[in-house]
Amino acid sequence: MNLIQGHLENVISKLMDSEERLKQAIETGHMGTWSINPETYEVTISGFIKEMFGFPLDENVSMEKIMNAIHPEYHQMLTTVLSNAIAKGESSDTEYSITNQQTGETKWVRATGRVFSTADGKPMEYSGLFMDITERKxxxxxxxxxxxxxxxxxxxxxxxxxxxxxxxxxxxxxxxxxxxxxxxxxxxxxxxxxxxxxxxxxxxxxxxSGKIQLEKQEFVLNLLLEEMIQEARVTTAHHTITLLPGEQISIVADRDKIGSVVSNLLSNSIKYSPRGNIIEVECKTEGRKVVVSVRDEGMGIKPEHLDRLFDRFYRVETKHTQHISGFGIGLYLSGEIIQRHDGKIWAESEIGKGSTFYFSLPLE
Known part of the structure; x- marks a missing residue:
């Protein structure tokens, strides 16, 4: 019995030593650790994070106090990320700005996290890393x-x-x-x-730089799609662009910015599809969200490019696209606009058969 107890104490000692070394390595790399209890929303943060926020090291910090230090324009985004992580088990990777509560200085941070669950799938802890990215920002x-x-x-x-x-x-x-x-x-x-x-x-x-603000209003999405299609038709004499029939859907969003997203998707479909091909636009509801799709019969995109299409300045470079002008900005801007509406944007494609670009927006 004494032998087993001694072995357990040795194992525990080694685990505690490894944990302390890991903690030191994380803080040496200008990072901190955090965790949230999914049931009580009780927050535990490391000393590095407390220093970033300007909280006393011996203080137990509440979620409310942390949110008060985060700049207001990020509250809705972070609330959505938190609820999705706990409810759906989604991993998170967010960047936002905070105000140091002692100095008043603005800092930029990045927080990554994931949910750890029990054997029966019940969320047990939502935790991750916290990094200072002020210099990069x-x-x-x-x-x-x-x-x-x-x-x-x-x-x-x-x-x-x-x-x-x-x-x-x-x-x-x-x-x-x-x-x-x-x-x-x-x-x-x-x-x-x-x-x-x-x-x-x-x-x-x-x-x-945060100078683009959303000016939300209620409007009929189908009518906006028809307007953008009419404008796109003027730019091409070789494509047939149609809006598939469907129910009238009203949403609350920034009409001009959603219009620019649709315009960009239509422009890409025109540029990357052969002359005389059909481009179809569809708008439908799926649960508590609306999904818009733009489908073409163009050259298609290889699977390894799909995840990077919405990165800044990223372009798919092939012998078929060398003659097509652009800097890889349009899809990046579209992705940012949709993300700021708490929506999602993605693409599906098959080489030689065309591509379909989708974006979804919440129905308020």
Whole structure:
């Protein structure tokens, strides 16, 4: 009996020693640990996290006190992540800003976590790591400020150029100069393309710096889809774009930004599908959410690219796409807009048969 007890004490001692070493390694790497009780929502955080928030090291910190230190624009997102993690067992990976309660300084942090369950599947603990990413975020903000400044500077000459194109086009039409008219049309198309790219860079800069705010209103989603389809039809004479019949669905969201998401998906379908192909748009409800899909009969996307389509500046580079212009910004912006609506965006595809892009939004 004494032998067993001695063995157990030795095992426990080694486990405690390993735990202490792991804790030291985590804190040396400017990280902390946290855990939440799924039933009581009682929070346990390490000393590193308390220092980040500016809480006394000997204080038992409540969930309410932590939320008060997190900037308000992230409250809804974090509440949704927490409820989904506990209810559905989803892993989480979030970034948000906080205010140090002692110094008033703003810090950027990243928190990753997962739910640990009992043998019968009951959530037992929601825990993970907490990292200080302030320096990286500040670098990103400086970079985005530079992009925004350069983009603004580039827009001014393009606006002037567009005005001169309009003036010259009027003269050419009066003189029935078909060659000049055709040349100006081509120049105008390139100016329009460049303006679109600059606006996309500006939107990335505004999005990352938190200057893009959602202006939610109630509207009929089907009508917005029809508007975007009408605009897309003007840009192509070789595609048939249709909205499949369905029930009228009203949602509360930022109409202009959801419109830009639909416009981007339609533009991609046009660019990446052969001439004369059908593009179908569908809108339907699934439980407490609405799902929009844009299906084309294009070249398709390999499975290894699907998970990265919504990364910033990511493009699928193949011999079939080399001639297609773009910087990999549109899908990134679309993904960010949908995420800020507490929605989801994804794609399904098969090489040679086409792709379908989906996004879902909650019905309030």
């Amino acid at each position: 500040l670098d990103d903000l400086r970079k985005n400020d530079f992009i925004g400044m350069v983009s603004h500077e580039l827009k001014t000459p393009l606006t002037t150029l567009s005005a001169y194109i309009q003036m010259l086009r009027g003269r050419a039409q009066n003189n029935a100069d078909d060659f000049t008219n055709n040349a100006l049309d081509k120049v105008g198309a390139q100016v329009k393309k460049m303006t679109g790219m600059i606006n996309a860079f500006l939107n990335v800069s505004r999005l990352d």
